[in-house]
Amino acid sequence: MKHHHPANFMDKFAYWTVQVLKYPTYLFFQRRHMSHAMLLETVAAVPGMVGGMLLHCKSLRRFEHSGGWIKALLEEAENERMHLMTFIDISQPKWYERALVFAVQGFFFNFYFLTYVVSPKLAHRITGYLEEEAVNAYTEFLKDLDNGSFENAPAPAIAIDYWRLPANATLRDVIVVIRADEAHHRDINHYASDIQCQGMELKEAPAPIGYH
Template identity: 75%
Template sequence: MSTRVVGSALLRRIRPHLLSAASGAGREPPAYTLLLSVRAASTIASPAKKEDEAKPSAAATPNEGKLVSNYWGIERSQIAKADGTPWRWSCFQPWDAYKADTSIDVKKHHVPTTLLDKIAYRTVKTLRVASDAFFQRRHVYHALLLETVAAVPGMVGGMLLHLRSLRRFEHSGGWIRALLEEAENERMHLMTFMEVARPRWYERALVLAVQGVLFNAYFVGYLVSPKFAHRVVGYLEEEAVYSYTEYLKDLEAGAVENVPAPAIAIDYWCLPPDATLKDVVAVIRADEAHHRDVNHFASDIHCQGMELKDTPAPLGYH
């Protein structure tokens, strides 16, 4: 009862302002006046009416989205493939797709010579033993974990080079973009394997733990010695090439079913429509071999006493 009395008193108080604001020809009542009237009306409304008003109508939802789009002027352009069919991916665009160079030497190995190289090599080999013991021949789940790890160094390195460029008011020689391209490419590997299998709950927990440790460790390691950090990633990529080679062997032997390639992989690597999982693993292995070369190359630049910005980055070198 007291709520209705207060609402009625409030209406009597603001009614003259509402009438005077609406009396001008072609003028709309001020926004704050409308707000007060709505609040006052809602105060004295019946419970049933309040519930009806609280429910958004089906027709209001599209209009609200359209108003937001019109207000900000943001609208996704209509993109089509070369054959005229609509582009169906929002995570990458047609100009991001490419054909992988599978002719790259997948057996290339950087022989550790310096003490820093040997530490990096032994560190990676130790991690390899642990991952093999956990996953054994479950290649697709091994690949899922591998790609969540492999996508971290490029992002961390690119971020630190970006901040360095800002602090020093200097260009990076293209290395920021090169490392971020690497991170994005590794992430697309993960998105592809997510179409083949889904990680179990304990594997997701393992990813959280490994990623948390790796991000912080690599962040500190890159600050202390970029030369060592890139060498570690170079050896990690060598192990990735080995893992995908074993994956291909089991696919060829029939130990793993050679299912059709996911649609996202066909569009990302410009594969033929009848491509299979074997084709996908082959192009991903080629990507890892390219990342191996880039990181060993970056480490060699530092070993020669130069900075990355002194040597143009291999942009687009997947």
């Protein structure tokens, strides 16, 4: 898997911010992959929406185009939301799990909003490292599906429709495409941080994910 090596203070701050956020969740959830995935997607769905919203407002203020970045970030947010909807459909979370989602989202939205206002390049770097951890988490999920520790149930209809999977697709197929999405988001956000570190504006977004 691709890993962006922290090269300066900002990168190290972003990396260790994610590590500090990661370890309590890993200790709490252990191998409870569904609950862990729901929490991951609650957080992962925030950056694209916040970044897209703030770039939208910036575009209005400056009377200039965003080079496709608004659309790219909002598509990222929608993609992450569909990850969450898929896991909710599969696991039917209990009330306290929904409450945890609500609390984490509230905290992270405000934290990320303020971070993006102060430094978009730091915000994108944090997201890049978050997505790296998501790829790691889904890789562990696949290992447990492959060794029989987790039941490889049929894929839910929402996932089959969204990713255009075969009718006989399984949960493993869903995790594979979700992990691919997270890898794409990882690369997009590290790229966004890189070009801003070089003093360049977000002028032209890379191609979006081509699955639907």
